[in-house]
Amino acid sequence: MNSISVENFLKNVFTLKYDEGEKASTSNLSVRLGISGPAITDMAKKLAAKDLLIYEPYKELQLTDAGKNVAIKVIRRHRIWEMFLHQVLDLDLTEVHNEAELLEHQTSDNLLEKLDEYLNFPEFDPHGDPIPQADGSIIKHKNAIKLDQLSNGDKGTIVRLIYADEEVQQLFEHYKIETGASFKILKVFKLDKSMEVDLNGNKIHLSQTIQKRIFCKIIE
Amino acid sequence: MNSISVENFLKNVFTLKYDEGEKASTSNLSVRLGISGPAITDMAKKLAAKDLLIYEPYKELQLTDAGKNVAIKVIRRHRIWEMFLHQVLDLDLTEVHNEAELLEHQTSDNLLEKLDEYLNFPEFDPHGDPIPQADGSIIKHKNAIKLDQLSNGDKGTIVRLIYADEEVQQLFEHYKIETGASFKILKVFKLDKSMEVDLNGNKIHLSQTIQKRIFCKIIE
DNA sequence: ATTATTTATTAAGCTTACTTAACTTTGTCT
């Protein structure tokens, strides 16, 4: 069995790359996992020896299929727990992530499938993140794009939010940015590509970094 | 925060002593925790340094109040999870223990109270074990005694089963020994204090060791 | 009471998952 550290490592390589489009570099992982650079290099070598990823000094980490499978399973457990905690136990969106972060490493296959069944096999979690299916496949939102692709006057609804860290989470919470919310782009500033958005009647200003963490669908 | 190893250690000192009436000795703990004797001594010294228990070489371990509180909290989390897994997710009695064994270490106070509330503040788990309350108090079954106290002809119902290890668990499962079941003592053998019992129409033979793991109430 | 046996402890060593300090490689800037 893989340890909690190993599971978290692989999960973060995966989400960094595939959810956020960032480089799976030593420094990015160091920040994400809250451990030192050398600890990242160390772990990368260990996991390479187990064929869970490909490590070449000074190059970006690459998950192998085996590594991807582990990552996807951890993400599945995480998102099913989030859904369960939110829908069944009524924990709010700011809490579910941290609780799921712990539970995701202590969930047997049997328990996981019971939870999935209880929830009636959901496809997306409360943040709009896709829940990897039992076979490892990941369903995508159709026609969803990141907010930074929109222009003046565009209207849409939010379908997914990327909760990378505590601060982003607080910002979403503070401005009531949540899946299902409708918005209109009021103005895009060419200077720094920030934009002003009307969200349920409130005017809010979003940097490009934040825009990239918000997936939406355009309403024609 | 206490590590998983520390939580398990304190929990087992507690249950060994207060649930099973056994000595909290190095060898008993070694068997229970599945680790070597020296590992027990090591941990005992560490926890003594943290004032969670009193360690004197060659003497039985004694939990301090602080140590008891940690143990009781872990037991509370364990039993609430068992109840939840059984009642809400429909896992069977043989599964809930092992799942709860993992989840008990990854449950925040907030989540725990949500689970407790969802279950409507139960007092006993599916094995009949008392669930320590939020204030640390432990409600006892009234007038419950262990099976080994009964005599020929006594009738009663099972209120609680002590699931010490995998084997006992299997035995309970195999003979359909479960809380709520009615029984009658057919014969007590003086030789080894074993007894023959009629349980829901089946004749079963129980050693004294097993009798001590079954709590019941007499029906007059 | 002495011996034998069980039980517990000490000693030495291992793995995992980290740390900081020093050094090396890579990429950028002029």
Added chain:
DNA sequence: AGACAAAGTTAAGTAAGCTTAATAAATAAT
């Protein structure tokens, strides 16, 4: 191209939680 900053790696060391082998204390048996 050379210098420099940023990013990554190597080296050495730590703490937790284990292990086995050897030793000592407590308990039971004769």
